[in-house]
Amino acid sequence: MLSTVEREAVCNVCHDGKAVYYRVYSGERLCRTCFVKTFEKRVIRTIGRYKLFKPDDKIAVAVSGGKDSLSLLYVLKKIEKRFPRAGLLAVTVDEGIEGYRDEALEYVEEVTRMLEVPLYKTSFEEVFGKTLSEIVASRQFRLSGLAACSVCGPLRRRAINIAAKRAGATVIATAHTLDDVVQTYFLKTFRGELGTSEIGLRLEGPFIPRVAPFRLTPEREVVFYAYLHNIPFQSQVCPNAADSMRNMIRRFLAEFDERYPGSLFAALRSFEKTATLGKKIQMVCSSCGEPSSRELCRVCELTQTLIH
Template sequence: MGMEMRPCVKCKGEAVYFCSHSGQAFCRKCFINSVERRVKNTITRYNLLNPDDHVVVAVSGGKDSLVLLHILSRIERRFPKVKMKAITIDEGVKGYRERGIHLARMYAAKYGVPHYIASFKEVYGYTLDELVRKSESIGSGLNACTWCGILRRRLLNLKARELGATKVAVGHHLDDEAQTILMNMLRGSFVKLANLGPKPVKDAEGFIPRIKPLRYIPESEVALYAYFKGFDFYEVECRYVRTSLRDEVRNILNMLERKHVGTKFAIVRSADAIAPLLLHEYLKRIKFNQCRKCGEPTTREICRACEILEKLGIGA
């Protein structure tokens, strides 16, 4: 005989979800309220939004970005001076991005948020598929998932700046953050760890600070929220992700979470504690320049994006 679900911790009604990391059960309505409350608390506690911010929301059409867009659009109504726009990065992966763009455009229109598209083809002259073929033909040894992320982040920052953004909001949830923290520890990338605290960091002139309102919401809860709200989201995985370190780290963390509930929260909270100390050292040692080729902010003479394009035989 299966264990009976305990009643909702808030209203004592019939629960539909048990939160293993908190030991609380929720009905559908109270679960939705719980997620929204935690997102709002994160925004307030870490001062992620100011009353006059111009926020560009990165919207892929997946569950994470659609949940973020929905919750931020609700918050925006209480702050009439806040301006919000949505942007979708089109990497140019055939059979992968098209539906995501359609959904991003549809939900942005539903919430009355202007929507923009920025493409690899437009800025770099090649789609990701074309870049992968070029990389393979010259035997560059570059990992598609890694350098796609670098090129995508540069494009997002570039377009957000063009749109007048003061903040870029991304739908990174607890699982994403735990994975990124562990990956940077494995690589010894302590400069990147310094930037992984909950507060937005203004690195250099030209860099738009990023905020992550879903940082403390597990992926499973983001998915359940999207399901309860009836979102038509897009969850086909990019075919290049299976070549990435992130995919391996994800599997390891999921295994640890199953055996030791709260592992992901513990990793993120640990990063929260050490990030300010690392950032203090990082700001003392690091000097920002403008990339010699593209003019974007970087700690190198040539930024990582231009370095990758150079290895592929492409001008920035």
């Protein structure tokens, strides 16, 4: 990232500091201070624009130990002062992926301790009675033809919901970035599910709403923010990460946005016009009552076929 900035370029915002970041889509060259300021301002603007938080919310940040979630915790801790009645905590899930999870959990503990944010932990073993490694080693899993990630994702979301509920949270903040949100809209498009539910926006119902304060923040800016703040994070890729539909979309969008900067923002605006934005509706699972776009949610489907 540093290499994209011409030597001795000066910040376009303060006209004083040395530029360290080039924001391709806006043409801005930013110094460290202005990058951090505009990054944090954008998060505050996102929270305000979509009304993601209420003044007296108890916010549970879902942290995995990756750069996105630890950066989110860091930013929210910093801007928490603007919400004096709000509370902040962190929730994390140990999926039980042998040789992978331990390192991430160490970073989660280190950062939450440093920021003085209470941490609530849970695990697949505790919630579902089996670790992910046990589930993927089972005969039922092999017969199902599913990829590990498509089992892990829904179960992790459910475990986070349970941990957040136990901690008394009123909202869950996830670290999904602009890139993730646009990928998800495309995924829903290709599955015929666009418009069935919103992504990262506050929907009220008999469950804890999930919001994404990085909705308008590109992934690469989160990476740079984590780097500037020396936030330790796990860079090792999950051993289960498969060549899924999402990965195809991710590669396509990354290439497209590099060639045509600003495309991700434009795609988001388009999806927001066609999706359910503003409609406060959310279907719930007929079996467990958790949010679902179908009659029976994915978690109930998975636990019935793979675990029970």
